[in-house]
Amino acid sequence: MDNQWLQAALWIGLALVATLLSLRIAISIAILEILMGVIGGNFLPLQRTEWVNFLAGFGSILLTFLAGAEVDPDVMKRKFKESMAIGALSFFGPFLGVMAYAYYVAEWPLAQAQIAGIALSTTSVAVIYSVMIESRQNETELGKIIIAATFITDLGTVLALGILFANYNWYMALFIAVVAVSLFVLPKFTPWFFAKAGNRISEPESKFIYLILFGLGGLALLAKSEAVLPAYLVGMVLAPFFLANKTLSHRMRVTAFTMLTPFFFLKAGSLIKLSTLWESAVVIGIFLLIKIATKFIGIWPTMEVFKFTRRENMYTTLLMSTGLTFGTISALFGYTNGIINQEQYTMLVTAVILSAIVPTVIAQRWFQPELKEVGKDV
């Protein structure tokens, strides 16, 4: 189907179905868009055209920026020791474990094994957050530590993605220098610029953020690094400003969720080959098990050191085993850059999606810690 408007109608139609289903069954739009993408890619004439690839790429950059902008610096500072220890081990355990399995047992080449390690090293802060809101754990000390640790794990993931496959030449030096200056200047310049530009329908604030993300993303590409790395870092340094400016966050989310992230998640789903899914079910299961097991090896002893109860340890470790957005971004990065093939991509993304669901269900069903009453009284 060469008609670009009919193609656009098909893509946005699938996004609309995912949205309506999400409202009905309370499953995230992202998961449902991936499932719609699977249907579109396997049964419908859904094409990954150049403009689709651009929108999907923009979606992944904006998604990463928004994730970085959700980091609460106060919680990070207050619980730095615990969150750093748990977050770092939560990244390194599965990264090394999955990579070792892929390299030594599944006999994937090193670069492919590294993509597998990165994709399954992640922890989904959003999956955890929605669980905690429902169970009211987000207000507890444990809840805050888990969420802060998750940001550290995600930072590990984007750093690995941006560093492992990069070229170390003058472009890299330029990229590092510009990112360093930007991270230093932006927290001061952005509030000043937004105050000057004002709150207008033409969205100078959003355009400014896109300019920064595209510019740094472009430099990242020159250095063969990954555009999501500067996006996450810029999000992190601007987080205090965005947390205080809810309207701006809301407007950027509307743009992202309406026109950009649907293309990213639909594309991610459309690349899943159903035939590979059945043939590789065992490997997918092993990847999932290794992810969870290595999270346990890293996090459980650390939690013991910080004297949490056995039930809290179990709950934390299971929640830290979840993954979704960054895992999908990493696998898609590997596929787009020709590092992994579509079969490997299918295995990794399926394991990532399962990791969003399986540990969450187990944690909620059997290991929810006791808590004191919190909530809103009107």
Added chain:
Amino acid sequence: MFKKILVAYDGSKGAKAALKTAVDIANHYDAELHSISVEEKIPRYAATIGEVEEFRREADRYFWAVTNDAKEMARQQGVNLHSHIRAGHEVETIVNFAKEGDFDLIVIGFQGHSEVFERMWGSTSRYITRLAPCTVVVVK
């Protein structure tokens, strides 16, 4: 007979009927009246915190509006309504709230705002009646 009454309130037709009955009972027994509104359907397995936050913002806005109406309605009948908003599964949240707050009566509407789903999956009111730690009045 009843000292502490909890009414499940989501602003639907059924919930309004339940509130009216609960206010009557509270007046009759001179009981303390509380309402609980549950933000259910928080998106599970979300991609960003933003997705969850935006859902909650919309739900909050809705429940603040309907609970304020409920408070006003109760006030006109001479009853002070204490309203609470919680996130979670509707049945589990209402039952746990009733247990934790030592309520001796729960008043619920026969059908809330998700009528189609209730018909398909079973009634919220039926599950609350079965699991509640106290007497339950279902208003039709």
